Amino acid sequence: MNRTDYILMLEAIRAGIPSRITVDATTDLRHHLVEKIDKDLALLESGISPKGRLVWGEYGQGKTHLLKLIEGHILDQGFAVSYISLSRSLNLSNLANLFPALTSHLLTPEAKIPGLLNPLTAETLPQDFLQNLPELGVKLSHPLPTYIFRAFAQYDAQSMILLYNALMGKKENLTRAKSICRQLYKPEFKELPRFTQKEHLLSFFEFLPYLLQGLGFKAWVILIDELEITGKLGKVARLKSYQNLAWLLNWSKQHKLPIYTLAASVKGLQDEVFFGKKKNDAAQMALLAEERMGAESAAIIRHFFDFVIDSHNLVLAPVQKKELNVLLDQLLEIHHQAIDWQYPIPDTFVKDAIKTIDPAHKPIRQIVRIYIEIMDMYAHCGKMPKAFTENLFTDPDFNEEEPPEDSASGDGPGFSETSLTELFDL
DSSP states (O other): OOHHHHHHHHHHHHTTOOOHHHHHHSOOTTHHHHHHHHHHHHHHHTTOOOOOEEEEEOTTSSHHHHHHHHHHHHHHTTOEEEEEEOOSSSOTTOHHHHHHHHHHTEEOTTOSSSSSHHHHHHSOOOHHHHHTHHHHHHHSSOSHHHHHHHHHHHSOHHHHHHHHHHHTTOGGGHHHHHHHHHHHSHHHHTTSOOOOHHHHTTHHHHHHHHHHHHTTOOOEEEEEEOGGGGGGSOHHHHHHHHHHHHHHHTTTOOOOOSEEEEEEEETHIIIIIISOTTTOHHHHHHHHHHHHHOHHHHHHHHHHHHHHTSTTSEEOOOOOHHHHHHHHHHHHHHHHHHSOOSSOOOTTHHHHHHHHHOOTTOOHHHHHHHHHHHHHHHHHHOOOOSOOOOOOOOOOOTTSOOOOGGGGOOSSSSSOIIIIIHHTOO
16 A cells, blocks of 8 residues: 555544444454354355344444444355445334435445445346246245346346436335336236335335345345434334334344344443433333334334343453554554654563553543644654543433324334335336
8 A cells, every 4th residue: 555545544534434444453352253254154145044143232332333343244145235334314213214325325246336236237137037027026025026137137328327226225116117117018017016104115115135146146135323312213113113123134034045244332321211210211112112013013112122131242452552552553563664763662662552542441442533643743842742531422312202193103114205105106
């Protein structure tokens, strides 16, 4: 790498924004967790749909770094990966919004840009997959995605983009895609069951992993960061989020799709929302689910909360001293390549910096930021600061005022009433 690469890497680390290049350049602090995930992926590759996992950790303990590490690791093994970071506007309460976000961030091995348009148009579409579309359609909640893909495979370039976007969940393209399919397959298309939100909304989610396998990728892995945003949603939106997350994690064996999900959250989501005195969702959400959706949905919610604290999930423990020394040595090399040091680096630099930082009870992100400040200062003035006392991290308040309940209204665990129900009025 040239100096510019090192500068970009240093500033990404300083900002706490993990990237593939920074992850590759620093040590793997969580290899024991990666080994567990590898076992899940082996099951996924063998045709079994394993249970997904939650990743719990305190603020700054490296949850995002772990997901980025997993992203690169999984791509190297031949899987397709979607990584997203949740927010108030992009949350788990509505799969109609989540699905296009996942597809727009979809990465495949050796791909230069996200998405599937290049793989689908760069080579001849797999004939075996095209021939098996009718059989696949029977497995889906609704066969409509298979018809859209058939149209994509035989249509002109302009309409191919439209049909591709429809497959990727872009609502504005679905009505036209449906019209194209009706023109091409009118006799059999008229015989299709009517698309309803409650019964068929997952069909596009179900179709994508099979399409990925048809293109030669092993399966679809979904990585979800900032899961704690769920705790800031309204009551109904939280219930829907738990339903959708339970489905994605496959904790109740609701599907046999080639999908595997990892979702990372701060532990405060458990302490303040799941089992806290104010919200206590572990007890309240099952009652709400039974009231609105029946006993089966309530059972899924109960199982979800029972499994939240199961040992199957992953917990990020504080970094051990030996691993921390290795990481700080690597960061020192990156900093030295990026910045002109005016003073030589003492042999005891890392050891002296650790004494200054006093890493006990500090999250790894805070340790790294303080260490970079120490290197900045030493590079230009040749002195090690005595101590850093600033509190660089404050936990967000899970108990802040909730948005109105109608912010995620609608029935069912996903696509909104104004999106696919009207668009697929077959």
